[in-house]
Amino acid sequence: MKKVINGVISLALAVSLTACSGVKTGNSTLDNALSYDDAVSELDTFVKDIKPTTVSPRLDVDMSEASVADSLADIDTFEIMLTGSGSINIEIAAPSEFSGSSYPDEWLVAVGQNFNKEGYTINGQSVSVSIRKISSGETLTYITEGGYKPDVYIPSNYMWGDMLNASGVNTTLLADRLAGNTAGILLSQDVYDTYSEKHGEVTVDGVLQAAIEGDLVFAYTNPYTSATGMNILCSMLHSFDPSDPLSENAVSKLVEYQNNAPTAAYTTSILKASAEKGIINAMVMEKQTYINTADLKNYVYTPAGVRHDHPAYAFSWTEGDRLEAAKMFIDYCLTDEAQKMATDRGFNLDDDYVSEDYGMTGSDYLSAQKVWKTNKNGSRPTIAVFVTDISGSMNGTRINSLKESLLNTMQYIDSSNYVGLVSYSDDVYINLPVAKFDNTQRAYFSGAVKDLNVGGQTATYDAVLVGLQMLLDAKKDVPDANCMLFVLSDGAQNAGYSLNRITPIVGGLGISVYTIGYEMSDSDKAQLKSLSEINEAVCIDADSEDIVNELRNLFNVNM
Incomplete structure (x- = not known):
């Protein structure tokens, strides 16, 4: 399976600073960006020339509720950094600070390589370890929702082990500290x-x-x-x-x-x-x-x-010889030689620092996440318009992936936010006017997405302008809202306004435009990337199997 070309999704902090305000925020580094007022005026002129068609949305009465599992990509999206070949090979889920590919972030991988060369055995069977690079939080999600069963889990701190136990996944603590931090x-x-x-x-x-x-x-x-x-x-x-x-x-x-x-x-x-x-x-x-x-x-x-301090946990499914192999490796990590390797890489410092006591349980930590999810934007809702490519080049896996990713990840959009949908080929269509994302709007959104049909050329930047106008119009009723535009496309614009022509408007408005590309070539990616970079957003380049994972994290943070 293809990996995400531009690495893990990275979310621009500037989103909250570009809330469609009436004053240009300064996020754009363009020399030719218009003033905010001039950008608003020119946008209005352009959209009147584009003449988008409003489509009556269909209420999807058969809308099924997607589960978290539906929004998880295959676990192999997260790379195996070390592959063991023993008869007993245990898989370890470990965070990026010591499961990287190069010094100084590859401590656990380096220790694992040494361990695999030692020739350890249990009951006559050779023992080895494999190490998967995956964040503490993603591991918890994949174990509790996706059926992932690593033999050993090494999160950055003990909070994640407590959360697993509170979620009904019983853990066994193998060590309370592997590498101090x-x-x-x-x-x-x-x-x-x-x-x-x-x-x-x-x-x-x-x-x-x-x-x-x-x-x-x-x-x-x-x-x-x-x-x-x-x-x-x-x-x-x-x-x-x-x-x-x-x-x-x-x-x-x-x-x-x-x-x-x-x-x-x-x-x-x-x-x-x-x-x-x-x-x-x-x-x-x-x-x-x-x-x-x-x-x-x-x-x-x-x-x-x-x-x-990177505690290490095993599970109820890590039994018998596998559990003994896990303990053997953890003991190996705690040897003087392995600990010196950790210290050389910047671990085991601040040993005199004592943890703050929050007085919280694993259930409390899970509740804290939900509190943050609901209140991460303060009292400000988000207005988001999704701009979807339905040109002929999106036929097949691309449009199917686009539909699946939106339907599976809309569960992460809070009902306090406002959502609209635009589609485009030669022309631009307003499939769903912006409205609060309550159950009715969700059903309309689901119906609009399912009804998308492909054909024609690709007027990407005409649709971007229409989406921006919808954001500004909606903000009149919700003046304190954050504004975000999501463009989902294969990147090949060949009709309507050019990127160069609309860039001064996008820069002047200061609205971050997140672009999400489906099976893009390098040349196609370049334009979408340029559009996102105008106001410090990002271009996500993902294949059809992991795009739902990317959107899940994107919406969890911003929506």
Whole structure:
């Protein structure tokens, strides 16, 4: 199966800063971007010339509820970084900070390679390990919803093991620490200096207060996938109400904070990129990543939350010789030689740091995720318009994948948000006007998606303009909303306005345009990528098997 060409999906923090406001946000780096008012005026002129056709949507009374399992790609989307060949070969699910392909993020892989060469046996059978690179949160989702059964799970911190147990998956703790690490807060040196003068010691509570007062812009990662993001989310809730992190008081303060906070990022790499561009100046990160990133030398790190010591868990299905093999490998990871390798790569630091006690259980952590999902945009809803390619080149697997991915992942769009749908070939069609995504709108959305038929040429940028106009019109009724445009296409525009012609308008409006490509060639990908880069969004290039996975994470963070 093809892998995602441009790596894991990365979510631009700038989304929350480009909320269709009446003032240009400055996200666009274009020299020829129009002013906001001029962009609005020119957009209106262009759309009147395009003359989109409004299609009466069909209410899908047979709409079936998709399950989380429907939105999971094959587990092999997550790469096996080490393949063992023993008669007893155990699979280990491990996070990216030590399951990478190169130094210093390949510690567990390097230890596994050494282990596999040792020639260990159990009852005369050779023993080896395979290592799959998959985030702490994705592993939990795949185990609880997708039937994935690794022999060993090594999340970044113990919270994920507690969540598995609370979800009904019984675990056996093999070791409470494989490689010591901490999560923490990074402040740029100048922000750290001014923060210290005003607020004193760096704490989660102090950073949140500084962010509320406008002294800094603080961002964190998606708590559904990122152990660091989940850790800091719970630390935030605990700081809002130490006696009950899930109280109405804590939730109301989270909403207040999120009203002006950047959108959560999917990976720490996006946090780093946003910091380099000056979009943020405070963020979360693990110590091992921080000390190995030269670009962050002008940042000050302060540990926070619970420790990230990488506990190791086995399961009820890891039985007999397989369990003995798992224990054998964990013991090998704890040898002096293996631990020295970990220390050399930036682990086992901050050993004097003591974990914060949130007073929360595994069930509480699961509840905290749901609280965040509901309140991640504060009191601001999101207005999203989906622009779908129905040209002839989308025939076959592409249009089928597009339909499947939208139908399977619309469960992640909260009912407080607003959604519309546009399709295009030679002409542009408004298949579903923007409305609140209640059960009726969901049924109309489902019917509109199922009724999409292909044929004709590809007027991509005409449809983009129509989608942008729909966002601006809807925002008149919901003035505090975030606006997002999703373009789903195979990337080959050959009719209507060109990308160069609409770029000054998109740049002037400051609305992030996420592009999602189906089976694209390199040349097709280039244009969609350019469209997304106008306002710091991303182009997701995925095949028909893993696009639902990509959209699941995209909508979980933004919708």
